[in-house]
Structures are given as structure tokens and as C-alpha cells.
Amino acid sequence: MNATTHALSINPVNGETVASYPYETHQQLDAALDRATRAFRTWRRQPVSQRAELLLNLASALRDQAEEMAQTIILEMGKPIAQARAEIEKCAQLSEWYAAHGPAMLAPEPTLVDNGSAQIEYRPLGPILAVMPWNFPVWQVLRGAVPTMLAGNTYVLKHAPNVMGSAYLIQQTFKKAGFAEGLFEVINVANEGVTKAIADPRIAAVTLTGSVRAGIAIGSQAGAALKKCVLELGGSDPFIVLNDADLDAAVQAALIGRFQNSGQVCAAAKRLIIEAGVVDAFTAKFLEASRALIMGDPTCAATYIGPMARFDLRDELHDQVQATLEEGAILLLGGNKVPGAGNFYAPTVLANVTDQMTSFKQELFGPVASIITARDADHAVALANDSEFGLTASIFTTDPAKARDIANQLETGGIFVNAFSVSDPRVAFGGVKKSGFGRELSHFGVREFCNAQTVWLDRK
Template identity: 75%
Template sequence: MSPISSQTHALSINPTTGEQIGHYAYESAEALDAALTRAASGFSRWKRTPLQARSAAMVALAQALRDNADAMATMITEEMGKPITQARGEIEKCAKLCEWYAEHGPAMLAAEPTQVEGGKARIEYRPLGPILAVMPWNFPVWQVLRGAVPALLAGNTYVLKHAPNVMGSAYLIRDAFVRAGFAEGVFEVVNVTPDGVSRAIADPRISAVTLTGSVRAGTAIGAQAGAALKKCVLELGGSDPFIVLNDADLDAAVQAAVVGRYQNSGQVCAAAKRLIIEKGVVEAFTEKFVEATRKLVVGNPLSSDTYIGPMARYDLRDELDQQVRNTLEEGATLLLGGGKAEGAGNFYEPTILANVTDQMTSFKQELFGPVASIITAQDCAHAVALANDSDFGLTATIYTANVELAQQLTGELETGGVFINGYSASDPRVAFGGVKKSGFGRELSHFGVREFCNVQTVWLDRN
């Protein structure tokens, strides 16, 4: 039997063992056309479904996720290596997202009446239509639902094109929608090549596009959406700064930096990748950070004791390893790790690079894996300048006892989010997104609900 080709199938490779655990044939142009037809037909019905009923459907979806949480979490772990405890947490977070929007979303979509000269007016939030979502592998369920739930609540339908290595997770998400009672066409999954994505973007049945992924992918998708005159939201990479000032609580800062850098094996867009430490505490911080990182358990992600599992793809581990090597050749100091782990599996050692400067690879590029870079700042102003010296602008963190100062610094940081004395996170109650090459548009909060709405002005009795 000839081996299954990645040219014809989406392949799921278990990064812990290197074994192929799934293969899914790419769909034909006819199959894609049928899915778009279902999404368009589903939209004509779903947008007329009362908002109260759409909210109730989100509650049912939350229950469907919880009912199948073990299977979904295991699929995540086997497909991309996320430690099982974190995978279970991802499913529960998605269930809570559904419930939160079911409770608070309708108010965000309510008409907004106002008085205008000579009459009355109101703002209405109308759905746009089927949304094409091109999603990544690092949070296989959360990344999908944090965009899908608010868009669906607003009355849109959703067409998911997931990353090839997590198609098993994609189909489990679809199954959850079915079990929750969603009608055909409301949530569709398509397994297509990049050519299929391009056809979908150009198709008049798709009303808008959202992508979470690399800058390269965002550039391509954004250009195609622009050519088709379609709204798009892009959540791209990040090289997020984690600033620690001299007066910070170092124990708290270290604990947050460890979680912020090494959660999900460091494969997080908004991870604390550049640790910018003021010179008065850089030595003490570094000592504590190395000690805490050294204690992290690396191993089988199906074990509840494991904190760092394998990286999701072998090509990405090779790329990360080369970035580390380049940074060391440029003069950085290796304090911990620094290479591929021996033995089976796609593991990379938890790594700490010190004496990193703004001219080195790990400062200038995004390192998507368990590698932290420590950069010394001469003072507070220098720390902010270093933080902003990046093509990216997703989130930033500031640790300091002077909260008033931190609040002043938020206005100087060129990022979509700033965390004071806490590491980066996403929550449905607040908006998430970036600036510069980290993308544009917002997910979550009322911004996520309205992002794919026609903001319609209705005038009454204008004389």
C-alpha cells in the first residue's frame, strides 16, 4: 500500500510518538460548493431564529462540550501534544464562553435608539451571512469557538477550515454542534487545500473571513479578502514583552513568567516571549526564573503531572531549534536547555537565553515554542522602548509595585492588550486582538459580537 500523501490528505501525526493517527482526504470543489450552499441556506433560516432561541442553543452547546470533554481533550492531546490537564481546561473554558454569551450577548445586539434633529433613529446590529474561519492548531477548540460563538449568536453561520493536523478535533467540534441541536448549515467544516480557501473567499456566498495564524497566512488571506471586498479579522503572531521593573514582587513575576512562557509548550501567540527585566533585578529574577523552569515536568502529555509536552509539528521544532542556534551564535548566553530532547517524540527542552539584545534573532523574530529570552533594560523608559521595538503588537505585561506608573505606561505600549501584574490571557468579557503585524479586528466582548454585523441605521419620521 502506497503511503498517504499530505498533498491529498490532511494528516494527523501524534507528536509524542511520531505515529500517524488520522488521515482525512481533501474535499473536492463540488464538496466545498455543497458546504457553501448549506451555509447560505442555513443563514436564511438561522438569522430569522429568535435571539432568545439562539442564546438557548449556546447553552445546549456548552452542555454538549462538557458531555464529550474527555474525548475532545484526548483528541487535542493526541493530535498536537497539549498536556491533558490543559486540554481539559480548554474544553471547560469553551463551555463557559458559550454560557457567558448566552447570558450577556443579547444585550450587546439590542437596538440602540436615539433622538436626532427632526426625528428619531436607532442602530440595529444585523448579521452579515456565512463567515469563513481559517483556524490554527495550538488551541484547536478555543480558537474556533471564541470566534464562532459570538458570530453565531449575532445570526451569522460559520464555515470552519481547520489546520490539517487537527482535523479530528474539527470533526468533534462539529459533532458537538449536532448534539446541541444546531440545524444543518449553521456550522460547517470543510477540509480543503489553500486553493479551496481561495475559492471560498472569492465565492459570493461567503460574506466575511476570519483567520488566526501566521503573518504569512494573514498577508495572503487579507489580500484575497480585500480583493473580494469582504470584511476580515486577522489575529496573527506575537513577540509579547513581559516587563519587570525594579520594585516588582519578583516571586509573583517569576511565577507568572513561567506560566506565561511555557503554557501549551510555549505555543501561544500571546505568550511572554521577551522577558524585559530592569537591570536592578535582572540577576535575581534570572536566578529565580531558571530555578522555577528547571522544575517543570516534561513528558507524556497524557499524564496529569506533565506541564510541557511535545511541540505540535516536527518542522516547527526544527525552525525553533535553528532560531535558538542563531541567537547563541549572535552572542546570547544559554542558561537552560537549548536543543531537541533525546528519544522519541517531538520534544524541545525548556530553554532560557540570557544577555539577549535587540539585534538578535530571538528578539526580532517570534519563537513559537518553549524558549524564553531575557533582555536587560537600563530603566523604565528603556523597557518600554524595547517592548515597542517589534513588528508585533499583541499583548504586553508589566510587573511593578507602582500601579499608577503601570497605568501611565499602558498608553505608551503599542499592543492590543496590557496586563498589569498578571500574565496574558483571554476572557469573553474583554476584547482580544493586536496591532501592527499582530493583525486587526477584535474577538470576544461586545466587539466580537458586532465584528461581523451590518451596523444598520434606521431613521424614523425625519422631516
């Protein structure tokens, strides 16, 4: 039993193996794609109102399974219990929101043709392959699956190896909600199986949430097969605080935006860019708040920071922190692996970080905050845009006009004024530059995997 033949789930609290799932054979993969294809033929013809009703069932089923799902998330990737439960509830609310608002997003759209006889109609593409990460084992899947399936597609999930227990629980939940066999399929395959699935003519399109390296690989394979793909990749999100900001509000938002999910969030406040006039005051307040965070057993309600999900990623994070310190940053808090069998990394605050340092240039996927001083608002914008990533950004200021001016200059997919970044079904989510392309959520998430088909009747 090893990682080349099995998907292994390792408990990050103690390093013990939770479960081992043998990778599927080519015959098992073939059967799964067949089921998804057969289900699509029926599902696409089902009225969207009926598909929406099933989403209401899904919301109920998620709440029924919530505690089992939350405990599985804790066991597989170490998320603190309050955050794990909130993740499931967020998925239930997502399902209800799309049940209420999604059908209107798929209604035929009249065009500007003079006689009114032409319209755009949204047709599903077919089975969609989704390669998903471990950091939000249920939300990442549902936020893509719900709008994609509402549109009439079927969904083939290849989840991260360490959270396959969560993958099978999600599949079970869809079945309990009344979704027919093949509508939501789980495949447990290694990279070779992903490549085979992308090339298979039964897969209509591909979506990935993951690293830049994974995005390059999946995007290349999808391009070679002439298939559409949506890529949501890494982020090194700027969190700009100007001299006129409400510092207490900024500190609280930065704390959540940086340390939630033990810092393992793509759209997170990774680079805290603070205007010179308030950098000392902000740093003092942020440091005090960071020291108060409780790290430990993720099953305890008071815990805010649990273990990192994978031991190799903790090693990588520590190397990045050490490199940044060697480059001249100042360590204000943490900066160490916590001794013991668990995969804990101490909440870390780095100050005097510059644009030439590792923690500025690279994405740090863990509980590490980098504080960077900006001379003024223009310098803050320049620092924010000086990144290969462009997922989200935050701006803290009490001047709405200034916030709008800065927002117009930032090269990101989302901007949050006086708030930390979130993903919400009411607004589009996605990035630019090496953070990927395509959008999830809102009406974009419903239509991303649709054929926008022109239907023009009686051209006379």
C-alpha cells in the same frame, strides 16, 4: 496518501500517523457553502433569545464531550491533559457567558437624533469563513464561532490539517446541542480550496488566526473580493518587570505565560524585559522554576510541557535558538531537541539577549524564554515597542501610576498589569502592527461580522 492530497494528523509523541482525511472536491465544498447559505436564511430570522438558549445547550454538550475532546487534542497536537481539559471547560464557560450577556450586545442602540426615531441595529452578514490554527484546537474555534453565530451568522470552519479530528468533534458537538445542519460547517480543503471559498459570493467575510504569511495571503484575497476580514496573527509579547515588582509573582506569571501549551501561544510572554536592578534576582528565580517544570507524556497529570505539535516547527525553533546563541546570548537551560521519536524540545532559557538578536526580533513559537535587560522604565518601553508585532504586553510593578503611564505608551492590543496575558470573553482580544487587526470577544466579537444598520423612521 500525502500532505498534498490529504490532511494528515501526526501524533507528536511518537511521530506516528493518527489519521488521514482526503481533501474535499470542489463539488463537496460547493455543497457545504450551499448548506451554510440555506441555514443562514433561517438562522438570521430566529430571535436572538432562542440562539442564546442553544448556546446553553452547547455548553452542556461540550462538557459531555470534554474527555473525548481532550484526548483528541492530546493525540493530534500533544497538549498536556490538564491544559486540554481546561480548554474545553473554558469553551463551555464562554458559551454560557455569551448566552447571558450576548443578546444585550445586539439590542438596537438609540442615536442622538433629536426626536429619538433613529437607531442602530445589528444585522448578520452571512456565512463567515474561519481559517483556524492547531495550538488551541477547540478554544480558537469557539471563541470566534460563538459570538459570530449568536449575531445570526453561520460559520464555515477550515481547520489546520493536523487537527481535523478536533474539527469534526466540534461539529458533532454543535449538532448534539441542537444546531441545525449548515449552521456550523467544516470544510477540509487545501490552500486552493480556501482561495475558492474566499472568492465565492456565498462567503460574506473571513477570519484567520495564524502566521503573518498566512495573514498577508488571506487578507489580500479578502481585499480582492471586497470582503471584511479579521486577522489575529503572531506575537512577540513583552513581559516587563520593573525594580519595584513583586518578583515571586512576576516569576510565576512569566513561567506560565511563557511555557503553557509548550510555549505555543500567540499572546505569550516571549520577551522578558527586566529592569537592571532586579535582572539577576529575577533570572535566578525564573531559572530555578523553569528547571522544575515536568516535561513528558501529555497524558500524565503532572506533565506541564508536552511535545511541540509539528516536527517542522521544532526544527525552525532550534535554528532560531542556535542563531541567537551565535549572536552572543548565553544559554542557561535547554537549547536542544530531546532525543527519541517524539517531538520534544527542552525548556530553554536565554540570557543577555539584545535587541539585535534573533529571539528578540522574531517570534519564537515554542518553550524558549529570552531575558533582556532594560536600563530603566523608559528603556523597557522602548524595547517593548521595538517589534513588528503588537498583540499583548505585561507590566509588573507595585506602582499603579507607573503602570498606567507605561500602558499608555505601549503599542499593543492588550495590556495586563501584574498578570500574564489571557483571552477572556469579557474583554476584547486582538492586535496592532503585524499582529493583525479586528477584534474577537466582548461585544466587539459579536458585532465584528454585523452590518451596523441605521434605521431612521419619520425624518420629519
